[in-house]
Amino acid sequence: MAHPRWRHMLDESKRHALKAVDEWNCSSGNFGDFLTHMHKAWHYLLHAEFKKDGVDYHYKESNGQYKIIDGEPKAWDLEWCVKQRYTNSADPVRLNLELFVALRNKVEHRYEHNLKIVAGGKAQALIMNYERERVDHFGSDYSLADVLRFPITLQSLTAEGQAEQREAAAKLPKATRDLVTRFEANMDESVKDDLRYDYRVRLVPIIGNKTDADLAVNFVNFDDLTDEERKTMTEAGRTGTVMTKLKHVEVANKAKLRATTVAERVEARLPFHFSAYGEHTEMWRRFNIRPAKGTSDPCITDARYCIYDEPVNTYLYTDAWVEKVIKEIGTVDKYRTFFGKEPRMKKVATLPQQAVSDGQTISKTA
Structure with a gap:
C-alpha cells in the first residue's frame, strides 16, 4: 500500500536530520x-x-489565487511555517528556530568552527526540539532515539577544551556576535534559560556500584528534581565549574528512604491518607521505577527514584520520588484521576465543648 504524501515528507525530513547530526558529530x-x-x-x-492536518501551506495572491513558481504553487518557507506553527512570538522553540534561520544566512566558512562551539547548546536544543515535535505530532514510532547516540568528546571534559571554547567565542567576527546579541537583547531571561532555546548539559562522572541496566549517559529531567536539587544544578550551571578531579567517599544509601517513610512524608503534605502498601505500591508499578518482587534481576530500577539494596534485599527511594508522587496525585482531583477512586480524607477533630465555649475555636488534623 502506498504511503500518504505526508509520510514521504516525514521520511525526507528524517534523512536531512540524520545528515545534520552526522555533520555535527564528525x-x-x-x-x-x-x-x-x-x-x-x-x-x-x-x-x-500541515499536509497531514489538511492545512494549506501555500502562498496566495491578494485575489486568492496561488503564487506560482516553475508551474507549481509556492509553498511556505521555513520562517513563515514557524510563525504558523508557534504563534506565540516568545515561544522558546520558535526563537531557537528563528535564530538558526538567521545564522544560516550569516555564517562565514572560516568562522564555522568557532560558531559551532559557541552555538553548541542552542544547536542541541534545535535537535531536541525537532525530536519532540516529531514524536508529539506523529507518535513514538517516528522517534530518532534508536539511531542517534551521544557523541564522545574531549572539548568540554578538560580545562584545555574549556579554554578553546572561550578563545573561539572571542574570535567570532563582530557582525556574527552582534547578530546574536541583538537577537537576545529584548529576550526574557526565563527564555534564555529555557532548555528549549539553549540546551546546555554538565557531565559528571558516575562513581559507585553499577548494574547491567546502567547506561554510559543518563539524562535527568530538570522537572523531576527536588527544589534543593534544582537550586544546586542551577548554581553549578551559572558558575561554569569544570570538575577535573573527584574524591569519592562511600556512604551506604545516604538519604534513601524506605517505602513507609515515603508514605509518611507524602501523607504529611496531603489532606488525605496515603498508604505505603496501597497507593505507593500502585504508583511504583504504574511508573515502572522498580521490578516486582521475585524478578530475575532486582537491580533494574529507575535510579532517579529507587535503588535496590542487595544486602538487606529491599528497595529504597529518593527525595525526588517523594516530590514526583506529590506532583502526580497531590490534590483530590489528581488522586481521583490517577487511582479512579475517592481519597480517604483525614478526619478533623475539634476541641472539647468547654474549650470552644472559652473562645478557642482551634481544630487539628488527626
Whole structure:
C-alpha cells in the first residue's frame, strides 16, 4: 500500500536530520552543512504536519489565487511555517528556530568552527526540539532515539577544551556576535534559560556500584528534581565549574528512604491518607521505577527514584520520588484521576465543648 504524501515528507525530513547530526558529530564535519540540513529537516517536518492536518501551506495572491513558481504553487518557507506553527512570538522553540534561520544566512566558512562551539547548546536544543515535535505530532514510532547516540568528546571534559571554547567565542567576527546579541537583547531571561532555546548539559562522572541496566549517559529531567536539587544544578550551571578531579567517599544509601517513610512524608503534605502498601505500591508499578518482587534481576530500577539494596534485599527511594508522587496525585482531583477512586480524607477533630465555649475555636488534623 502506498504511503500518504505526508509520510514521504516525514521520511525526507528524517534523512536531512540524520545528515545534520552526522555533520555535527564528525570531526571534519561542516557547520554550514549542519545548518542547511537542519533547516531542511524542520521545513519538511512542518510541511508534513500541515499536509497531514489538511492545512494549506501555500502562498496566495491578494485575489486568492496561488503564487506560482516553475508551474507549481509556492509553498511556505521555513520562517513563515514557524510563525504558523508557534504563534506565540516568545515561544522558546520558535526563537531557537528563528535564530538558526538567521545564522544560516550569516555564517562565514572560516568562522564555522568557532560558531559551532559557541552555538553548541542552542544547536542541541534545535535537535531536541525537532525530536519532540516529531514524536508529539506523529507518535513514538517516528522517534530518532534508536539511531542517534551521544557523541564522545574531549572539548568540554578538560580545562584545555574549556579554554578553546572561550578563545573561539572571542574570535567570532563582530557582525556574527552582534547578530546574536541583538537577537537576545529584548529576550526574557526565563527564555534564555529555557532548555528549549539553549540546551546546555554538565557531565559528571558516575562513581559507585553499577548494574547491567546502567547506561554510559543518563539524562535527568530538570522537572523531576527536588527544589534543593534544582537550586544546586542551577548554581553549578551559572558558575561554569569544570570538575577535573573527584574524591569519592562511600556512604551506604545516604538519604534513601524506605517505602513507609515515603508514605509518611507524602501523607504529611496531603489532606488525605496515603498508604505505603496501597497507593505507593500502585504508583511504583504504574511508573515502572522498580521490578516486582521475585524478578530475575532486582537491580533494574529507575535510579532517579529507587535503588535496590542487595544486602538487606529491599528497595529504597529518593527525595525526588517523594516530590514526583506529590506532583502526580497531590490534590483530590489528581488522586481521583490517577487511582479512579475517592481519597480517604483525614478526619478533623475539634476541641472539647468547654474549650470552644472559652473562645478557642482551634481544630487539628488527626
